[in-house]
Amino acid sequence: MPRITLPDGKTKDFSGPVTAREVAASIGPRLARDALGAKIDGELRDLSAVIDHDAKIAIVTPKKRDGAPDPDALFLIRHSAAHVMAEAIQDVVGKDVQLAYGPPTDTGFFYDMHAPGRPITAGDFEKINVRMAEIVKEDRAFTRYEQSAEQGLARLRAEGNKYKVDNAERALGRSALRADTPAAANVGSESRPTHLSFYATGVPGTNWEDLCRGPHVPSTGRIGAAKVMSLASSYWHGDENSDRLTRVYGTAFATKEELDAYLAQLEQARERDHRVIGRHLRLFHIDEDVGQGLILWTPAGSIVRQELQNFVTAELVKRGYQQVFTPHIGKLGLYRTSGHFPYYADSQFPPLIERQTLEALGACSCADLANRVRGGEIDGYLLKPMNCPHHIKIFASAPRSYRDMPVRLAEFGTVYRWEQSGELSGLTRVRSFTVDDAHLFCTEDQVPAEVQGCLELVKIIFGVLGMRDYRVRVGLRDPDSNKYTGPAEAWDKAEAACRDAAKSLGVAFSEEAGEAAFYGPKIDFIVKDVIGREWQLGTVQVDYNLPVRFDLSYIGPDNRPHRPVMIHRAPFGSMERFCGVLIEHFAGAFPTWLAPEQVRVLPISEKSHGYAARVESALRERGVRVTADLANDRIQGKIKAATEWKIPYLLVVGPRDEEQNAVSVRARGGGGGGDTPPVPLDRFIAGVVREIGTKAAGLTMA
């Protein structure tokens, strides 16, 4: 006698086991018609799932009551669409395509597969889309059935698909490997499963089938609209030593309108992309002849970067930091001591060897040279991968008393890292970047307050720039990995300090194992770019290890040497990446204090050129970045041109304005204009100077 509790608290009693579909039908025919699945005691299940015990149940429909798409419905639709796409691909590309793993994602779904016959290419997309549409139109039922573990495994082995066999073994808990990797069947139940579940898209034995834990929508027709999006390569189980698979991405929505809206949104995101805006507004340039991932900051972009740098520098002065400068290279031994060279050689530019050494070596092979460098027999220099060793040497260059602590050394330090070519991306992933770096050398007692101070600084910066959409991650060590340096006790202390500081921050944060730096745990501020990729920006890292490696000490009140603790912190993270994210945050329309060109003066005609020049120089004298457009063009054309540069203020000046020593202000985004009453020039200048000085987020002179 199952008693079903509905989301509104009402209950329904049934005389025997019922399916979720029957529950829906008992509520209403419309709900039964719209239902895609059910959440039974919090677990998403098929509509055909049988309920034989008291349970809470919520029927999943494409839209929630408030009309918003239901994420559970999207999950069901996309998971189901992955099956339909796989069937379509096997029809179009070949039956020998072996399926591996096909889950839904935030924006759609993918299916990893191995195509031994011929590669799947983008040229197949049209046919695949057509075939998918046919399968959807056929409206075949997703039919779940189970087989015993033995039967199911035997069947999968006979089919010769090692990936599915592997999935099944993992699902059954029989794999020696960790069980948190993609599993296809029955996981989620408490006990070790004894059966494997399969889904036929239609009639078992007749139509297409796949090992799958489910759940799915009731039939293919309920997948409103699906589309193949792109191809990528992937590794089986994400292991780069394992098989390389082809990953086919697709997306699906309940309706074609929603799919179209999503595609339009992707298109819009492209226009907001910092690489696109960076080119249009000439903020930066990447040149093939200079090299991949090496940013050339053009004058306009340099202004944005410099303003940010001035902003944070002013904060540092208030907070007792001391500025230092260090070179871009250092001797290999330094990085042997720090651990960078031995452990991270692959992600650095190769060492620089002195000419005399090279000449003395004569006809030594490259491999020999590499070995002798690695072995320490030959020394050289490294383009610095981090600033900390240099700053450590500054700390160590003078005797330090506990009275001097904390010592806070700051530098906008440029570092170089050898990122894999396929990983480089605009400003967000580069091979040379400038860290708004600082290293705080403090006593152990000072660690909590100093970490908190660093976090506050990040909060201030994000606040001034209006960046609210970020998440905080406390990166801890992965207990199973050996990439970390230092004793466990040091790590425990450092991790506790980070966790406590994060708690005091007043925002939600996640703790993630395996996300620590090699020398210590960290607190990262992470934001998403326009295409949904996450990037780490600000970071605060507690480090008990490098002070040991470099044998740092300060004299305590007991007149004995003590070990300092280091805090590495960078509120922007990297100037390059931060600017990239910031360009997208503002879509290139920077607040006035950051805008490369803050004001443009537009004379109505040549008669007003003289006045325009006077307005221009009056503004320039007050430090405003201003130009005058003296082109032989009508005012409409000048406004159009200026608009494309996203300039905060346009000052239209003609004889009428000149008479009153005034300007007609057109603020960015204030279109639809027409004549505006002139503002006295003095008043405009004072206002815009104040706006810049206060780093106002909005245009106050609008």
Next chain:
RNA sequence: GCCGCUGUAGCUCAGUGGUAGAGCACUCCCUUGGUAAGGGAGAGGUCAAGGGUUCAAGUCCCUUCAGCGGCUCCA
């Protein structure tokens, strides 16, 4: 690094094996004007680079370089 896609003027992009194109931007001329493009002319190209097939290659093939989307990595 791996898989797929892409590379034509400063930018956005057409281009079917047979003469290198458009719009915007740029320069000059006409126009002297009041809030999102007035008109005309001109200049601008090793079609990413290199090799091959062909009577003929921007177009077909190979290699390399670079960009894009993912994967892996990210101190």
